[in-house]
Amino acid sequence: xxxxxxxxxxxxxxxxxxxxxxxxxxxxxxxxxxxxxxxxxxxxxxxxxxxxxxxxxxxxxxxxxxxxxxxxxxxxxxxxxxxxxxxxxxxxxxxxxxxxxxxxxxxxxxxxxxxxxx
Amino acid sequence: xxxxxxxxxxxxxxxxxxxxxxxxxxxxxxxxxxxxxxxxxxxxxxxxxxxxxxxxxxxxxxxxxxxxxxxxxxxxxxxxxxxxxxxxxxxxxxxxxxxxxxxxxxxxxxxxxxxxxxxxxxxxxxxxxxxxxxxxxxxxxxxxxxxxxxxxxxxxxxxxxxxxxxxxxxxxxxxxxxxxxxxxxxxxxxxxxxxxxxxxxxxxxxxxxxxxxxxxxxxxxxxxxxxxxxxxxxxxxxxxxxxxxxxxxxxxxxxxxxxxxxxxxxxxxxxxxxxxxxxxxxxxxxxxxxxxxxxxxxxxxxxxxxxxxxxxxxxxxxxxxxxxxxxxxxxxxxxxxxxxxxx
Numbered sequence: 001x002x003x004x005x006x007x008x009x010x011x012x013x014x015x016x017x018x019x020x021x022x023x024x025x026x027x028x029x030x031x032x033x034x035x036x037x038x039x040x041x042x043x044x045x046x047x048x049x050x051x052x053x054x055x056x057x058x059x060x061x062x063x064x065x066x067x068x069x070x071x072x073x074x075x076x077x078x079x080x081x082x083x084x085x086x087x088x089x090x091x092x093x094x095x096x097x098x099x100x101x102x103x104x105x106x107x108x109x110x111x112x113x114x115x116x117x118x
Numbered sequence: 119x120x121x122x123x124x125x126x127x128x129x130x131x132x133x134x135x136x137x138x139x140x141x142x143x144x145x146x147x148x149x150x151x152x153x154x155x156x157x158x159x160x161x162x163x164x165x166x167x168x169x170x171x172x173x174x175x176x177x178x179x180x181x182x183x184x185x186x187x188x189x190x191x192x193x194x195x196x197x198x199x200x201x202x203x204x205x206x207x208x209x210x211x212x213x214x215x216x217x218x219x220x221x222x223x224x225x226x227x228x229x230x231x232x233x234x235x236x237x238x239x240x241x242x243x244x245x246x247x248x249x250x251x252x253x254x255x256x257x258x259x260x261x262x263x264x265x266x267x268x269x270x271x272x273x274x275x276x277x278x279x280x281x282x283x284x285x286x287x288x289x290x291x292x293x294x295x296x297x298x299x300x301x302x303x304x305x306x307x308x309x310x311x312x313x314x315x316x317x318x319x320x321x322x323x324x325x326x327x328x329x330x331x332x333x334x335x336x337x338x339x340x341x342x343x344x345x346x347x348x349x350x351x352x353x354x355x356x357x358x359x360x361x362x363x364x365x366x367x368x369x370x371x372x373x374x375x376x377x378x379x380x381x382x383x384x385x386x387x388x389x390x391x392x393x394x395x396x397x398x399x400x401x402x403x404x405x406x407x408x409x410x411x412x413x414x415x416x417x418x419x420x421x422x423x424x425x426x427x428x429x430x431x432x433x434x435x436x437x438x439x440x441x442x443x444x445x446x447x448x449x450x451x452x453x454x455x456x457x458x459x460x461x
Contacts, residue, residue: 003433006433006434006437007433009437009441010433010436010437010440013437013440013441068300071300072300072301075300075301075302075303076301078301078303079301079303079306079307082303082306082307083310086310086314094458095458095460097307098307098451098454098455098458098460099455099460101303101304101307101450101451101454101455102448102451102452102455104303104304104447104451105304105444105447105448105450105451106448108444108447109444109445109448110440110441110444110445112237112441
């Protein structure tokens with residue numbers, strides 16, 4: 001019974017992912033591209049090259065796998081950008097990245113079925 | 119096969135083992151596999167020796183595991199707290215070579231009780247307050263115990279007080295390096311933050327249970343905790359590690375200010391401090407709170423990988439690598455904002 005309950009819960013999560021997962025991925029990818037576009041000029045050549053490079057990646061494929069592949073590229077560059085922001089002590093941009101993390105996590109939030117108190 | 123998929127061969131071998139070590143004919147009844155712990159096979163059974171029935175638990179390494187040190191550590195950690203008021207089950211036997219059961223295992227007393235649903239709204243009903251007081255009092259006793267002479271000292275490395283944080287962070291960030299399948303910028307930022315601003319040295323070296331939380335103890339439905347379980351990540355280290363882990367927001371319903379739906383955070387800290395005799399350095403505690411979420415996320419990342427590599431067979435791994443990983447990211451993002459002065 002416990003295993004069946006777990007499978008039912010996974011079905012509930014899958015339903016939420018089907019309903020909101022695509023939109024969450026498209027939103028996050030766009031948010032990251034917007035951020036990179038805005039800050040590229042402010043950072044050194046190597047990082048700017050990575051930022052502009054990922055900005056030129058094709059984003060027209062809306063399949064889940066393509067969205068995730070693009071998201072992986074963008075997230076790797078985001079990690080590099082945040083490292084550079086921290087090294088430079090760029091407090092306004094650090095604040096913006098931390099706020100973006102909250103938004104990213106919220107966009108992908110899953111809810112537990114009400115039966116579990118979710 | 120016996121009930122719930124325990125092989126008859128295992129039943130016979132277990133009976134042969136107990137008969138040999140007790141030098142008295144022992145029967146094994148009701149052997150059944152149950153869920154328990156993250157990486158061990160766990161079975162419940164009754165041993166019947168000379169008409170005396172003894173409810174027991176068998177914990178055996180999975181096939182291919184050669185980590186006998188971990189098995190021994192878990193056993194010795196439990197043994198360290200027998201009879202010390204923290205509801206550690208009585209240990210019965212340890213066989214690091216496997217003996218009749220082929221793989222390393224140990225046997226301990228089986229205690230009956232209920233677990234609270236980690237994510238439920240009211241996992242402990244009207245007894246939440248008294249269970250919470252006992253829960254943090256027991257953790258305080260574990261933290262306050264002098265490690266000198268404890269059985270766990272036979273097998274556990276003892277870090278220098280200034281190195282506790284680094285050892286744990288190196289280990290769990292290494293797990294993320296090894297198992298991450300999709301880039302995780304939030305936990306990466308948390309790891310960098312932890313390295314940039316390490317905590318002060320531990321005020322004492324204590325036994326750290328390693329997974330002391332809601333869902334890892336049994337209660338009797340009347341407000342008493344009857345067993346503290348899942349000692350498999352036990353080690354020696356900074357006792358604030360356990361306190362922070364127990365208080366991670368993951369173990370409570372989102373929006374519930376109570377620790378694990380039991381008692382308030384400040385009350386929990388006060389009880390722990392009074393029982394352990396240890397002051398809580400708030401700077402150090404905040405470090406360990408962020409670390410707790412990093413460690414948890416490492417476990418969920420590993421769960422997602424194990425689910426895929428295991429042929430999508432274990433639903434609990436999917437749940438851990440999916441819902442809990444997403445929830446942990448939210449917790450991490452908010453805690454990063456907090457330590458970064460945003461909230």
